[in-house]
Amino acid sequence: MQVKEYKPLIVAFCCNWCSYAGADLAGNNRLNYPADVKIIRVPCSCRVNPMFILRAFQRGADGVILCGCHPGDCHYTSGNYFTRRRMALLFSMLDFLGIERERTRVEWVSAAEGAKFAATMNDFVATVTALGENKRLEDLRCKK
């Protein structure tokens, strides 16, 4: 019997102004990162409500990463400062409930950092691959 290689599903929320453009640049430069990273474009990193992160896990994500402009560079001036606090508290709470802390991440990626985008995704995918499937925040009804 052939064992299927485990490939994690990663959801990456990317803000329109920096990180999404960074992902574009990575593509234009033909930098490799796994195709299992599904990008969801959001107007600003602070558009991401904690519910989005949980929902992503529910619908099958094994890891969720949130990318936005570097602090100080947010298109809306301060959005990512709020994101930073929210996510710090949310991630700490997930850890408190016993959910692996490596499954969530925040990374600041500018429009010029195509290489950083690809490297971040490669690293995150490797980390989540090592962890294996998301069991602690899964919803069996959403499994195929």
Added chain:
Amino acid sequence: MQKISRESLVEKAIAMLQAHEVSAVLGWKKGEFDYDITPALFTDAEDLQKNFVWNDFCGANFSKYLVEKTRNIEGKILTFLKPCDTYSFNQLLTEHRFDREKVYAIGIPCEGMVDIKKIKDACGEGIASIACEEDVLKVTTLYEDAPIAIETETVLAERCLACKSKKHVAYDELLGETGEVLESNRFDEVERLEAMTADERFAFWQNELSRCIRCNACRDVCPACTCEKCVFDNPNSGVENKAAANSFEEKLFHIIRAFHVAGRCTDCGECSRVCPQQIPLHLLNRKFIHDIDRFYGDYQAGAEVGSRAPLVDYTLDDLEASEIFEGRDN
């Protein structure tokens, strides 16, 4: 036993009603049993004289009632506030949830409230009546001939054992004395959990949260939860007002409920008090409070009117999400 007498509260309330200084009094009255004291609105002296209750079971925090009552009632409302209630009162004012002019707040001291679950553990079901006396509760049950005496101290509610403050932070008038902000051990249990392994924490919460029946009492009672339209009422959310279908939905509800009050929760303890399943909701709230204190500096919601809640604030050099676990070895 409470230091301030029921009679002095009733007397004050009747005097203010009769002088037309207030048009209603928010107080406590007996529910079906002696121990399920519920909030009530009084508008006449006779009712107050007969039904007003003030004893070791008056845990209910009224501040949230002011949101609705100040809108629907002409004239002022008199309300009695224990020290912990005054924090919720301030937090609601900070969020402009009611008109301060329409409330006459009387601060009353509190010696701690008892937990009926602990009393039932001590003397079983079938409680017919309970009398609050000096330092003891006399519990009459259906099965014993003589009343059982329980020392009040031994059945104090968890939140009262970890009381953060005996100081009234808001009032128009004080009856009796106000106290001090206390050194509380309220974060001990949070730290105990943090010291466990992730597997142990997961098992702990799985066990606690799986008992939730989604009655929403914790949300409904919370003075920080005052949205008129709640995410958990949204029929498109899949989790509206129904029992959790699985452990994911349990966690979704509990994480989001606690997150929505993060930075605004005053740690009044009402959510844990009303939970029929004895889920330690205060641990989730205190986790957020403790983290906020550690990451962004000490902050007590409701300590003063107008303070900026930590989640609607920031500094340029806040901790990164990747740095929060630094220095933790588990």
